[in-house]
Amino acid sequence: xxxxxxxxxxxxxxxxxxxxxxxxxxxxxxxxxxxxxxxxxxxxxxxxxxxxxxxxxxxxxxxxxxxxxxxxxxxxxxxxxxxxxxxxxxxxxxxxxxxxxxxxxxxxxxxxxxxxxxxxxxxxxxxxxxxxxxxxxxxxxxxxxxxxxxxxxxxxxxxxxxxxxxxxxxxxxxx
Amino acid sequence: xxxxxxxxxxxxxxxxxxxxxxxxxxxxxxxxxxxxxxxxxxxxxxxxxxxxxxxxxxxxxxxxxxxxxxxxxxxxxxxxxxxxxxxxxxxxxxxxxxxxxxxxxxxxxxxxxxxxxxxxxxxxxxxxxxxxxxxxxxxxxxxxxxxxxxxxxxxxxxxxxxxxxxxxxxxxxxxxxxxxxxxxxxxxxxxxxxxxxxxxxxxxxxxxxxxxxxxxxxxxxxxxxxxxxxxxxxxxxxxxxxxxxxxxxxxxxxxxxxxxxxxxxxxxxxxxxxxxxxxxxxxxxxxxxxxxxxxxxxxxxxxxxxxxxxxxxxxxxxxxxxxxxxxxxxxxxxxxxxxxxxxxxxxxxxxxxxxxxxxxxxxxxxxxxxxxxxxxxxxxxxxxxxxxxxxxxxxxxxxxxxxxxxxxxxxxxxxxxxxxxxxxxxxxxxxxxxxxxxxxxxxxxxxxxxxxxx
Numbered sequence: 001x002x003x004x005x006x007x008x009x010x011x012x013x014x015x016x017x018x019x020x021x022x023x024x025x026x027x028x029x030x031x032x033x034x035x036x037x038x039x040x041x042x043x044x045x046x047x048x049x050x051x052x053x054x055x056x057x058x059x060x061x062x063x064x065x066x067x068x069x070x071x072x073x074x075x076x077x078x079x080x081x082x083x084x085x086x087x088x089x090x091x092x093x094x095x096x097x098x099x100x101x102x103x104x105x106x107x108x109x110x111x112x113x114x115x116x117x118x119x120x121x122x123x124x125x126x127x128x129x130x131x132x133x134x135x136x137x138x139x140x141x142x143x144x145x146x147x148x149x150x151x152x153x154x155x156x157x158x159x160x161x162x163x164x165x166x167x168x169x170x171x172x173x174x175x
Numbered sequence: 176x177x178x179x180x181x182x183x184x185x186x187x188x189x190x191x192x193x194x195x196x197x198x199x200x201x202x203x204x205x206x207x208x209x210x211x212x213x214x215x216x217x218x219x220x221x222x223x224x225x226x227x228x229x230x231x232x233x234x235x236x237x238x239x240x241x242x243x244x245x246x247x248x249x250x251x252x253x254x255x256x257x258x259x260x261x262x263x264x265x266x267x268x269x270x271x272x273x274x275x276x277x278x279x280x281x282x283x284x285x286x287x288x289x290x291x292x293x294x295x296x297x298x299x300x301x302x303x304x305x306x307x308x309x310x311x312x313x314x315x316x317x318x319x320x321x322x323x324x325x326x327x328x329x330x331x332x333x334x335x336x337x338x339x340x341x342x343x344x345x346x347x348x349x350x351x352x353x354x355x356x357x358x359x360x361x362x363x364x365x366x367x368x369x370x371x372x373x374x375x376x377x378x379x380x381x382x383x384x385x386x387x388x389x390x391x392x393x394x395x396x397x398x399x400x401x402x403x404x405x406x407x408x409x410x411x412x413x414x415x416x417x418x419x420x421x422x423x424x425x426x427x428x429x430x431x432x433x434x435x436x437x438x439x440x441x442x443x444x445x446x447x448x449x450x451x452x453x454x455x456x457x458x459x460x461x462x463x464x465x466x467x468x469x470x471x472x473x474x475x476x477x478x479x480x481x482x483x484x485x486x487x488x489x490x491x492x493x494x495x496x497x498x499x500x501x502x503x504x505x506x507x508x509x510x511x512x513x514x515x516x517x518x519x520x521x522x523x524x525x526x527x528x529x530x531x532x533x534x535x536x537x538x539x540x541x542x543x544x545x546x547x548x549x550x551x552x553x554x555x556x557x558x559x560x561x562x563x564x565x566x567x568x569x570x571x572x573x574x575x576x577x578x579x580x581x582x583x584x585x586x587x588x589x590x591x592x593x594x595x596x597x598x599x600x601x602x603x604x605x606x607x608x609x610x611x612x613x614x615x616x617x618x619x620x621x622x623x624x625x626x627x628x629x
Contacts, residue, residue: 028336030250030293033376038358039341043300070358077360077530078341080300096262097463097520098419098506134344134524135262135463136301139419139504140426151303 012056018048022063034064038074042081047149051082087122087129089169092146095132098139107143108132110159114166127173178405180393180413182429185273193315196276202321204395208284209329217288221391223399225411230256230384231462231502233486242371243289244379252380253286255296255388256352260344261462262524263504266415267385269427271305275312281388283321284395286333289381293334297352300339309337344528348576349382362532363576386415407433410485414503421509423447436482437474453509456617460489461501463521464581466588468498469617510614515600518589519547525582536579539570543586550597553604560590560597
C-alpha cells in the first residue's frame with residue numbers, strides 16, 4: 001500500500017455515472033491500450049472526491065486492469081493530483097517568473113494572511129487551501145490563480161480582487 | 176501592419192462556433208486537401224512553406240512530416256502538443272480559447288497528410304476550460320461531416336480526441352508527452368528511435384505544436400510558396416508572440432517574422448513600450464529557457480545592427496551575445512526588476528520540473544536553485560558565480576532530453592551578462608535584500624563594434 005502523508009484508508013465506491021465516463025475515455029484508445037485513460041480518469045476521481053486517496057487509486061488500477069503501483073507512480077509524478085484532502089476551494093497561484101514580475105509574491109502573501117493558513121494547509125472551516133504552482137501559461141494576464149476541478153481562471157489579480165473572490169466563494173459555499 | 180493568417184478573425188463574435196468559423200472560410204483547407212491534393216502533395220506544400228516548428232525547437236515541419244515511417248498495416252498518429260508550459264508562453268492557450276476550430280482544421284489536414292486515422296490533442300491538464308472548448312468544437316466538426324467516417328465523401332476516416340495532461344512541464348518534450356499519453360510518468364525516451372519511427376504505442380508518430388498545426392491551414396489555402404514570401408530568409412510566415420512581463424500592452428500578437436524588435440516592443444500596434452513609463456532592463460525573447468539579454472544587446476546585435484524578430488537575428492552572436500526565438504514567449508523586465516531573484520525563480524522552476532531521470536539534471540538543477548537562493552538572500556560568496564557556471568556546464572548536453580539545457584542556459588546567460596549585479600548581491604548583501612540593483616548600465620549604448628586590427 002502506498003505511503004502517503006494522509007493515511008486515510010476509507011474505502012471508496014465509484015458510481016455508475018463515474019464508471020460510464022471511464023468507459024467513454026477508454027474507448028478513445030486502441031484495444032489493449034486502456035492504460036492511456038489513466039490521467040483523464042484520475043482527474044475525474046479528483047473532481048468527484050476532492051483528492052486522490054490510496055483506496056481510490058487501487059480502484060482505478062482494478063478498473064484499468066493494471067498494477068496499483070502503475071497508478072501510484074503516475075499520481076505522484078503529476079503535480080495536479082492531490083495526495084491529501086484540500087479545501088473545498090483549492091486556490092493555486094502561479095509563482096513563476098513572469099507572474100512574479102507583476103506581483104505574484106505579494107498576492108501569495110496576501111492570500112496567506114487573508115486565509116490565515118500556510119501554503120498546503122486547509123482552513124478550519126474546510127473551505128479553502130492554497131499553494132503556489134508553476135507557470136500556468138497566462139503570463140500576459142498575471143498574476144493569475146486557478147481553482148479546480150473546472151480550473152476556472154482568475155487574471156490580473158490585486159489584493160482587492162482576491163478579497164472579493166474569497167468572499168464570493170464563501171457566499172457560494174453557504175448557499 | 177502585419178498580416179494576420181491565424182488571428183485574422185479572432186475578434187469576430189461567435190468565431191469559436193463551427194457556423195461562424197465556416198462562414199469566414201473555415202475548413203476550406205480540408206476540402207482542398209482531401210478533394211484536390213494527395214497526402215504527399217500536402218506534405219510538399221508544407222515543405223515549400225518553410226514552416227518551422229513553433230513550439231520552440233524551430234525544426235522544419237515539412238521535413239519532420241517527411242521522416243514519418245509508413246510500414247504496411249501499422250497505424251500512424253498525429254499528436255498535437257498543447258502542453259504549453261514554457262514560462263512566458265501563452266499563445267496556444269489564446270488560440271485554443273478563441274479560435275479552436277483553426278486547430279481542429281489543421282489537425283484534419285495534418286492527419287490526412289500523414290495517413291493517421293486517430294489523432295490526439297494533448298492539452299495540459301490545467302487548461303480544463305480549453306479542453307471543454309476543443310471537445311465542443313470537435314463535436315461540431317463531426318456533426319458537419321468534417322470528422323468521423325468517410326469525411327466529405329472522400330473515404331477518409333479520422334477520429335480526433337483531446338487528452339488532458341497532469342501538470343508536468345516535461346510533457347512538452349515530445350517523447351515525455353507520448354509516455355504520458357500512454358498513461359505513464361512523463362520520463363523522456365532515449366532517441367533514437369525517433370517518434371517518426373516508433374512513437375505512440377510504438378507506431379510512427381508526428382508530434383507538432385498547436386501553432387505549427389494551425390499554420391498548416393493558411394499554407395494549404397494559399398499555397399506553401401505564398402506563405403514562404405512572408406518573413407525573412409529561413410524565418411518564413413507569421414509567428415504568434417506571447418508578450419508578458421512589464422509591458423504596457425501584454426498579450427498575444429501575430430507578427431510577420433522579421434519585424435524589427437524595436438517596433439515590436441515600442442509601437443502602439445504591439446507592446447506599446449514598458450509599463451508605467453519605466454525603462455527596459457532585460458528581455459527573455461523566447462520563453463524562460465532561452466538566454467536572457469540586457470536591453471542594449473537585445474535591441475542591437477554586437478555588430479550594432481538592429482535586431483529583428485526572426486530565428487536568425489535573435490540568435491545572432493550565438494550564446495555570447497545572442498539568444499533564441501524559442502517558443503516566442505517574450506518576457507520584458509523593467510528597470511526595477513532583480514535579475515538574481517528572477518534567475519533563482521527560473522532555477523527553482525526547472526528543479527521542480529526535472530523528471531529526475533538523469534542525475535546531472537536532477538541534482539544540478541537543485542544545486543543551482545540552492546546557490547541562487549543564497550545569493551538572493553544575501554548569503555552568497557564571490558565564488559558562487561563560477562560555481563553556477565560550472566554546474567550549468569555539467570548539466571548542459573549531458574541529459575536525455577533538453578530540459579537540462581533549458582535549465583542551464585538561463586543561469587549561464589544571466590551570469591554572463593549581469594555578473595556585476597550578482598557580485599553586488601555579495602558585496603552589498605544586506606542592501607540586496609531590501610532594494611534592487613536597478614538599471615545600471617544595461618540599457619546604455621554599446622561601444623562601437625571592435626574594428627579590424629589597425
